Amino acid sequence: MKIGYFYFLSLFFYLAANRLIADDGMQILQAQCSSCHAITKPTDNSLERLWTRKGPDLYYAGLKFQKKWLVKWLQQPTIIRPAGEFYFKHIKKTPNGDEIDSSSLSPHPKLSPNEAESVANALMSLKPEGLIIPGKFKNEPVNPSIGAMFFGKLRGCSACHATKEGGGGLSGPELYDAGDRLQGDFIYSFIEDPQKFEPHIWMPKLELAEADLQRLSSYLLSLHRSQQKEGK
Amino acid sequence: MRGLDPIDFFTKQIQRSLLFVLVLLLPTSFIPPVARADDAKWTKIEKLYNTYCVQCHGIERNGTGINSKFMTVQPRDHTDPKEMGKIPDEEIIKAITYGGISVQKSILMPAWGKVLTQQEIYELKDYLRHVCNCGGESK
Structure with a gap:
C-alpha cells in the first residue's frame, strides 16, 4: 500500500514538473519564437502569407519532431533549409546559375539547456487534430x-x-x-x-x-x- | 519701362506648367494600353512561377535554378524560343499538371496538378509563351 502511494506521488510530481516546464517553454515560445514561427494554426492560408512568414510553421511541431533531436538542436542549431525560408528570398543570379545568397541568411538563436528542454516540451505539446x-x-x-x-x-x-x-x-x-x-x-x-x-x-x-x-x-x-x- | 502685368505673369506661368506636365506625360501615352494591362496580368502568375518553378528553372527562367546543379537532366530553358516553340500548348499543360513523365520527359519535373488549379496552369502556359516569346507547334 505504502509503495503504491509512493509511486502515485512520484508520478504526480513528475507530471506536475513536466507541466511546469512546458508552461515555461510556452512562454518562451510566445515571447521569442512567435514573431517568426506560427505556434497556432494560421487563419490566413494565402500564398501571400507563405511569402511573408519568416520561419517554418510550428503549430504542429508535436506531430513532426522527435523531442531528443529538438532539445539538442535548440542548443546547437544547424542549417536544415540550405536556402532558408523561403528559398526565393535567399537566392541570387550568378554567371553559373542561381546560387544561395548566404549573406541574407540569419543564424537561428541558441537556447540554454534548460530553455531548450522547456521549449521542446512546449513544442511537443502542439498536436492539432486531423x-x-x-x-x-x-x-x-x-x-x-x-x-x-x-x-x-x-x-x-x-x-x-x-x-x-x-x-x-x-x-x-x-x-x-x-x-x-x-x-x-x-x-x-x-x-x-x-x-x-x-x-x-x-x-x-x-x-x-x-x-x-x-x-x-x-x-x-x-x-x-x-x-x-x-x-x- | 512698363512693368509686367501680374495677371499676364501668372497666366504665362500656368501655361508653362501645363506644358511641362504634358511633356512629362508624353512618353506614357506611347505605351499601348494592352501592354500596360499585360504587365498587371503577369504579376499574379509571376508570383506562382517564382514560388514553384524558380527552384529548378531559375530566376532567369533559363533552367539554372539552385536545384539544377544536382540534376541528371537539366530543367527546361523557358527563354529558348526555338526549343519552347517546338512544344505544343497541350504538352506544356500536361507536363505541368501530370509531371515530366507524362510527356516522356524527366521524373524530376513533378506533377503540380494537385497544387495549382487548372486555371493557374493555363495561365502559366500563357506566361511561358510570354517568357519564350514564341508560339507552340500544333500537334
Whole structure:
C-alpha cells in the first residue's frame, strides 16, 4: 500500500514538473519564437502569407519532431533549409546559375539547456487534430539501396532534397538526419499531402501508390546523422 | 519701362506648367494600353512561377535554378524560343499538371496538378509563351 502511494506521488510530481516546464517553454515560445514561427494554426492560408512568414510553421511541431533531436538542436542549431525560408528570398543570379545568397541568411538563436528542454516540451505539446492518422504508416524495413533509388531516380525527391552532402537539391529541407529529427507518421502524412500542413508550400503533392509512400517514409526514417559521419 | 502685368505673369506661368506636365506625360501615352494591362496580368502568375518553378528553372527562367546543379537532366530553358516553340500548348499543360513523365520527359519535373488549379496552369502556359516569346507547334 505504502509503495503504491509512493509511486502515485512520484508520478504526480513528475507530471506536475513536466507541466511546469512546458508552461515555461510556452512562454518562451510566445515571447521569442512567435514573431517568426506560427505556434497556432494560421487563419490566413494565402500564398501571400507563405511569402511573408519568416520561419517554418510550428503549430504542429508535436506531430513532426522527435523531442531528443529538438532539445539538442535548440542548443546547437544547424542549417536544415540550405536556402532558408523561403528559398526565393535567399537566392541570387550568378554567371553559373542561381546560387544561395548566404549573406541574407540569419543564424537561428541558441537556447540554454534548460530553455531548450522547456521549449521542446512546449513544442511537443502542439498536436492539432486531423493532420495525421496514426497507424497509417507501417514502418516496415526497406532496403536502403531500394529506398535511395525511389527517392532519387524513380520518384524525383532528390530534385529538391538532399539525403547527403551534395546529394540533392537545395530548395527543400535537407534530410540527412530525417530519422533523428522527424516522426514516421509525420513523414508519411506530409509526403501524402504537404499542402494540408502548409497551404501553397512549394513541394508537389504527388499521387504516390501506397507502397511507394510506405517505402519512401521508411527510407527517410532510416536516415541518421551517425550514418553521415560514417560516410555511408 | 512698363512693368509686367501680374495677371499676364501668372497666366504665362500656368501655361508653362501645363506644358511641362504634358511633356512629362508624353512618353506614357506611347505605351499601348494592352501592354500596360499585360504587365498587371503577369504579376499574379509571376508570383506562382517564382514560388514553384524558380527552384529548378531559375530566376532567369533559363533552367539554372539552385536545384539544377544536382540534376541528371537539366530543367527546361523557358527563354529558348526555338526549343519552347517546338512544344505544343497541350504538352506544356500536361507536363505541368501530370509531371515530366507524362510527356516522356524527366521524373524530376513533378506533377503540380494537385497544387495549382487548372486555371493557374493555363495561365502559366500563357506566361511561358510570354517568357519564350514564341508560339507552340500544333500537334
